[in-house]
Amino acid sequence: VSQFLVIPNFSEGRDPAVVEAIAEALRSVPGVQLLDVEMDPKHHRSVLTAAGEGEALAEAAFRATAKAAELIDLTRHQGDHPRIGATDVIPFVPVGDAPMTEAVALARSLAERIARELGIPTYLYEEAAIRPDRRSLPAIRKGGFEVLREEVGRPERQPDFGPPALHPTAGATVVGARRPLVAFNVNLRTTDLEVAKAIARTVRESSGGLKNVRAIAVDLSDRGMVQVSMNLVDVDTTPIYLAYEFVEREAAQRGVAVAESEIVGLVGLDAMLAVAARHLRLAGFRSEQVVEKRLWGEGR
Amino acid sequence: VSQFLVIPNFSEGRDPAVVEAIAEALRSVPGVQLLDVEMDPKHHRSVLTAAGEGEALAEAAFRATAKAAELIDLTRHQGDHPRIGATDVIPFVPVGDAPMTEAVALARSLAERIARELGIPTYLYEEAAIRPDRRSLPAIRKGGFEVLREEVGRPERQPDFGPPALHPTAGATVVGARRPLVAFNVNLRTTDLEVAKAIARTVRESSGGLKNVRAIAVDLSDRGMVQVSMNLVDVDTTPIYLAYEFVEREAAQRGVAVAESEIVGLVGLDAMLAVAARHLRLAGFRSEQVVEKRLWGEGR
Numbered sequence A, B: 001v002s003q004f005l006v007i008p009n010f011s012e013g014r015d016p017a018v019v020e021a022i023a024e025a026l027r028s029v030p031g032v033q034l035l036d037v038e039m040d041p042k043h044h045r046s047v048l049t050a051a052g053e054g055e056a057l058a059e060a061a062f063r064a065t066a067k068a069a070e071l072i073d074l075t076r077h078q079g080d081h082p083r084i085g086a087t088d089v090i091p092f093v094p095v096g097d098a099p100m101t102e103a104v105a106l107a108r109s110l111a112e113r114i115a116r117e118l119g120i121p122t123y124l125y126e127e128a129a130i131r132p133d134r135r136s137l138p139a140i141r142k143g144g145f146e147v148l149r150e151e152v153g154r155p156e157r158q159p160d161f162g163p164p165a166l167h168p169t170a171g172a173t174v175v176g177a178r179r180p181l182v183a184f185n186v187n188l189r190t191t192d193l194e195v196a197k198a199i200a201r202t203v204r205e206s207s208g209g210l211k212n213v214r215a216i217a218v219d220l221s222d223r224g225m226v227q228v229s230m231n232l233v234d235v236d237t238t239p240i241y242l243a244y245e246f247v248e249r250e251a252a253q254r255g256v257a258v259a260e261s262e263i264v265g266l267v268g269l270d271a272m273l274a275v276a277a278r279h280l281r282l283a284g285f286r287s288e289q290v291v292e293k294r295l296w297g298e299g300r
Helices: A016-027 A054-071 A100-118 A137-141 A144-151 A193-203 A240-253 A269-280 A291-297 B016-027 B054-071 B100-118 B137-141 B144-151 B193-203 B240-253 B269-280 B291-297
Strands: A003-006 A033-040 A045-053 A087-094 A122-126 A173-177 A182-188 A213-220 A225-232 A258-264 B003-006 B033-040 B045-053 B087-094 B122-126 B173-177 B182-188 B213-220 B225-232 B258-264
Touching: A003 A054, A003 A100, A016 A033, A016 A045, A016 A054, A033 B291, A045 A054, A045 B291, A054 A087, A054 A100, A087 A100, A087 A137, A100 A122, A100 A173, A122 A137, A137 A173, A182 A193, A182 A240, A193 A213, A193 A225, A193 A240, A225 A240, A240 A258, A240 A269, A240 B269, A269 B240, A269 B269, A269 B291, A291 B033, A291 B045, A291 B269, A291 B291, B003 B054, B003 B100, B016 B033, B016 B045, B016 B054, B045 B054, B054 B087, B054 B100, B087 B100, B087 B137, B100 B122, B100 B173, B122 B137, B137 B173, B182 B193, B182 B240, B193 B213, B193 B225, B193 B240, B225 B240, B240 B258, B240 B269
Parallel strands: A087 A173, A122 A173, B087 B173, B122 B173
Antiparallel strands: A003 A045, A003 A087, A033 A045, A182 A225, A182 A258, A213 A225, B003 B045, B003 B087, B033 B045, B182 B225, B182 B258, B213 B225
């Protein structure tokens, strides 16, 4: 049976009781495992990660959305991060060989249900988008809750499900399906931030670099380094090693060595095995050869 | 709870009904998963791999040993592979962070029980050995069933458990605990077998190369290649990438390129993650960051 992750983002990052109540709603569905909770007080935002089979996971995400609508009042929310809803965005992500088509179906069905049962208008994004201009999350969230509240009646901003009016306190929610995203940073042995900026520009897709790579430069000069901080948004197509080798080569061109790299948060097994296979020029390797996959992957 | 593998080797590789009966004995213990069955008709030998918690796995290995004693008559067995028993050798291997001390305890307790309940004398090897000269499996099996039958009364060949006389049809069994072994081959772009022989000699521990590496050369000239075929017997200490990079460097010294490599059979998750970490100069990575490990590793 296919397994998925759901990674809902909520506009509450300071009150642990509220985040725990939402987490409890996710956990309340049998078969759903809560894998991770990240509270970010600065952005007043939390990111929860849960895993399970599709239907159970969609039910859990629905219950969490209902709980967030009950406990979060967006009219009193302040934070730097762009957001339009108490439950701001709900991406479904396939695990391993789980089909993207099923993640898309889960997202669309959940978006329809949230609008119908909770009266919260919903938008579909990325792989689940039904309007091509809505693949991009930033385009949907443009201006945040305060601006969307005024503009939601315009044809180009009307929700995919629900009335053209935001929920008074819960706003609107974006639901979608996407590939696993890997947060991957490469630290360089220099304190010259311009080097990291130049490499970030070269590697990122938006300025003509590697497809599926977003990149910014981060100053770590207190540690004697600078960082190329990347989001790899489709590691099936653009693997981690390709991003690493690209940055390493660009750094070498500038006479700078790689100090180390880091993966922040979760990463799929296959993405890591692809890196190992690259290093060893490994032929014919299957992830079923990994003991733990056989051991734990069966019977679930 | 710690998980282990048990990988018993049986002196029957031709009759599927016998191997299936033994496999069924392994599977008959709740909580034990049979992961793999390899029948080798040429060597008249089978290797089964099962996983589970320690006590369940030891019970399963005991039942399989009893079944093999019932169905296999070693006095009528012929095959090239050295063997002394119907159940020839039973290694326990820790999975992930499972402690070696527990694998050793499982091996010693199983060896005592096989001798006491089945009347089959047993020897302890590798990490479970209680005599230093018995760490090595080849030393215990020297001469095979036919020679050991004559020499078992000598002090240096007396079993660790049971009487100094082999079971008339089931012989003796070696039980032990060891690190996970990885079968790793590197194929080189040349048809000159001498190159592979020279590199195998250089890399293997027994002739002064890398610790925990056994290596032979294999002729693949029908595919335009030669192979350095390795057993990596402790990848925690001597990781896969070290063996790969050693062979690659030695080949380059001789003007030969690596074509590809292959991992035969099972490999632990941590061993593969170590290779990926090497490629990316990854700092601070924990295997708990792998989605599948969180997803499948919990609650078991």
